[in-house]
Amino acid sequence: MTTTCYRKRPVEVDTVQWTGDNEAELVEFTGHRFEAIPAAARAENPDVTAQVYDELHDTWVGVKTGQHIVRGVKGEFYPIAEDVLAETYERVEPGPAATEATDARTTTRVFAALHRAAEQDVTRVIDLYERWVKAGPPPIGTPMSRWWDKRLVELHDAILPPKTQLRTPDELRERAETDDITIHPAACTCTYGARCPNCRA
Structure with missing residues (x-):
């Protein structure tokens, strides 16, 4: 058996944590693809307090309080636990150099147009x-x-x-x-x- 080794490309993703009371923020973040589940409708799985629509797989995915909603590289949304997020990703703080470079690119595009x-x-x-x-x-x-x-x-x-x-x-x-x-x-x-x-x- 021959195996091939691959390394995951470094990607940056945006996330918002579901705290249980920030539904409006997540609805805006996901473009109305997020909704909280009322307590009366959680009889089968009381830990799942919300759901997010994953367009990539055309399905609603359950979200537990404390999980982060990730916007993937293809614009899809999915939940991820905080400990898994910490193991998989590192937090990126936008520095002044990145902001200046972005502003310079935007200015260049505007002047070119x-x-x-x-x-x-x-x-x-x-x-x-x-x-x-x-x-x-x-x-x-x-x-x-x-x-x-x-x-x-x-x-x-x-x-x-x-x-x-x-x-x-x-x-x-x-x-x-x-x-x-x-x-x-x-x-x-x-x-x-x-x-x-x-x-x-």
Whole structure:
């Protein structure tokens, strides 16, 4: 017979001890998977004063007063006696170094997300600027206030894009009809579509 030796990986788990009168705390800790058993319902096993639902095994597990409720590595909950807990685990006190490292990681993630969002905004504005340069000045006879208003709307949409982007030519035509804009495809070869000052009357 050949045996293989394994060592259990070091894991950290969270626990809350069932004292008999902290049901609300354990209900919150387990996400409503814990309930105390009334004294009248404990006739068969009077030592079991509560129960916790173990999703991993899809069953309710009896809990005795003084036992700890452990949240396992897969999010499951199970009871463990205090002496077994002391033999199996050692208490971890969060030190300042661990807290600082966690804060640093969180800050890094936040700044990375902000950087990505800002980079996307800048890319959209640069693309808009290049389209403006390609389109050239407003057509003769176009009121400047109307032309600038359209540019400001385009700039606003580039910085804060609308939730639904117009993509198909039919959608562009519908937008032009609702905005009373006439599209002249042969007048300009830009990519503005309905929003181009050279493609409308």
